[in-house]
Amino acid sequence: MAKKSNSGGRQHTNSTRHPGAVDSAKGRAGRILAKGNKDATYETSVEAETAVLVAVPDKRQADARTQEYLDELAFLAETAGVTVTKRFVQRLDKPDIRTFVGEGKLEEIKAYVQHSGASMVIFDDDLSPSQLRNLEAELKVKIVDRSLLIIDIFASRAKSATARTQVELAQYQYLLPRLTGLWTHLDKQRGGGVSQRGPGETEIETDRRVVRERIDFLKDKLKELDKQSHTQRKSRGGVVRAALVGYTNVGKSTIMNLLSRSDVFAENKLFATVDSTVRKIVFDNVPFLLSDTVGFIRKLPTRLIESFKSTLDEIREADLLIHVVDISHPTFEEQIEVVNDTLKDIEAADKPMLLVFNKIDQYRADAPASDSPGFEGMNPDEDAPVRPSLEQLQATYMAKLHDPVIFISAQERENIDELRALITRHVGQIHQQRYPNFIPGFSVEEE
Ligand SMILES: Nc1nc2c(ncn2[C@@H]2O[C@H](COP(=O)(O)OP(=O)(O)OP(=O)(O)O)[C@@H](O)[C@H]2O)c(=O)[nH]1
Numbered sequence: 001m002a003k004k005s006n007s008g009g010r011q012h013t014n015s016t017r018h019p020g021a022v023d024s025a026k027g028r029a030g031r032i033l034a035k036g037n038k039d040a041t042y043e044t045s046v047e048a049e050t051a052v053l054v055a056v057p058d059k060r061q062a063d064a065r066t067q068e069y070l071d072e073l074a075f076l077a078e079t080a081g082v083t084v085t086k087r088f089v090q091r092l093d094k095p096d097i098r099t100f101v102g103e104g105k106l107e108e109i110k111a112y113v114q115h116s117g118a119s120m121v122i123f124d125d126d127l128s129p130s131q132l133r134n135l136e137a138e139l140k141v142k143i144v145d146r147s148l149l150i151i152d153i154f155a156s157r158a159k160s161a162t163a164r165t166q167v168e169l170a171q172y173q174y175l176l177p178r179l180t181g182l183w184t185h186l187d188k189q190r191g192g193g194v195s196q197r198g199p200g201e202t203e204i205e206t207d208r209r210v211v212r213e214r215i216d217f218l219k220d221k222l223k224e225l226d227k228q229s230h231t232q233r234k235s236r237g238g239v240v241r242a243a244l245v246g247y248t249n250v251g252k253s254t255i256m257n258l259l260s261r262s263d264v265f266a267e268n269k270l271f272a273t274v275d276s277t278v279r280k281i282v283f284d285n286v287p288f289l290l291s292d293t294v295g296f297i298r299k300l301p302t303r304l305i306e307s308f309k310s311t312l313d314e315i316r317e318a319d320l321l322i323h324v325v326d327i328s329h330p331t332f333e334e335q336i337e338v339v340n341d342t343l344k345d346i347e348a349a350d351k352p353m354l355l356v357f358n359k360i361d362q363y364r365a366d367a368p369a370s371d372s373p374g375f376e377g378m379n380p381d382e383d384a385p386v387r388p389s390l391e392q393l394q395a396t397y398m399a400k401l402h403d404p405v406i407f408i409s410a411q412e413r414e415n416i417d418e419l420r421a422l423i424t425r426h427v428g429q430i431h432q433q434r435y436p437n438f439i440p441g442f443s444v445e446e447e
């Protein structure tokens with residue numbers, strides 16, 4: 001699915017027989033995504049795939065919000081190399097237990113998929129294994145849920161041994177409860193009769209066992225890698241550690257590059273950073289380590305958070321968090337909450353924090369309503385409230401938050417000296433507590 005499927009450990013295979021061949025597919029990132037292929041091969045390098053997006057918001061959710069969520073899903077799809085041609089929305093109190101959307105909507109989607117030749121349907125939520133199976137049977141194209149899409153992007157981005165192992169673990173954990181679905185799908189293709197169910201079941205058990213073994217192996221491997229990085233971290237001594245955290249695509253890597261004059265990969269895609277990078281920086285003779293970390297997103301699969309424990313240790317072990325926010329984003333306030341909640345989940349919420357509102361160059365008080373192409377079934381709120389001016393926002397946030405706040409543009413280099421001074425002050429305080437004899441601007445304590 002991702003165009004870069006030959007990089008970052010994803011392999012292009014077209015000869016794998018069926019999921020029973022977990023043995024041969026073992027360790028092969030990307031195979032999960034291929035599971036819906038009609039010919040049951042593991043082709044993962046499909047160019048120019050087109051997709052349909054489906055959201056099932058509850059009845060209270062504002063139209064504009066639904067549209068923003070779908071914008072994010074479309075951005076995720078684009079990041080994975082998929083072109084979105086249509087969006088479907090169905091308001092339900094509760095998603096349908098069998099097919100997630102109701103019968104009528106399913107027919108509508110089916111008609112569109114058949115007519116347009118779209119190759120996949122992406123749901124903005126996680127589907128149960130049986131929903132996935134039923135939808136695949138009805139729509140006869142690849143069905144991708146939110147977790148799978150995010151895991152796929154991570155798979156195409158992960159470079160380090162740790163990140164790759166973490167992604168593979170997440171992939172197998174995603175696969176395990178869904179093996180039955182794969183078999184039902186394949187049984188149908190073989191004309192599947194009762195007589196064939198027997199061997200199928202046995203092989204599912206074999207598959208499950210192999211997948212479980214692989215999961216155990218990957219967990220052990222991660223423990224080993226963890227030990228190594230723990231030793232590495234200990235060798236950093238008592239240097240103050242700061243971590244850039246925030247929602248995905250807010251500018252963390254850009255800020256890292258600015259502050260450390262380094263060259264960390266930054267781009268306008270979600271999850272550009274999956275591996276964490278650490279740089280040693282010295283401001284005013286105060287040395288500290290700054291790490292750039294993986295971005296957060298709403299509904300980040302818990303499994304993925306768990307698998308990414310090693311990467312998240314960088315945040316958990318930091319002395320200071322620099323929380324970067326994209327103030328130009330229509331849902332930036334919710335993004336702040338998502339980040340704070342995720343920090344709570346990983347038990348890193350009680351750390352000193354600086355709030356950096358980035359992208360002020362792009363902030364528009366009169367932000368236009370989103371009207372993306374292919375959008376259907378919604379009436380964006382006509383009376384949507386006007387956004388406050390940047391000055392009003394600054395005043396509100398400065399007054400409201402206990403944490404120090406700064407407004408910058410990393411791209412336009414606005415207020416960067418102030419950002420540097422703010423970080424130096426806070427890092428200096430922590431350093432001072434740790435090394436009471438230290439005189440800022442005068443000497444450097446070597447650990
Ligand atoms: N307009 C504007 N764009 C910015 C600014 N800072 C960063 N960007 C752009 O925002 C996009 C994302 O930047 P990154 O630095 O990759 O963001 P990130 O937070 O590291 O993203 P992930 O690693 O994906 O979580 C890039 O296209 C940057 O050029 C800014 O101040 N203003």
Ligand SMILES: [Mg+2]
Nearest residue numbers: 252253272273
């Ligand atoms: Mg980044």
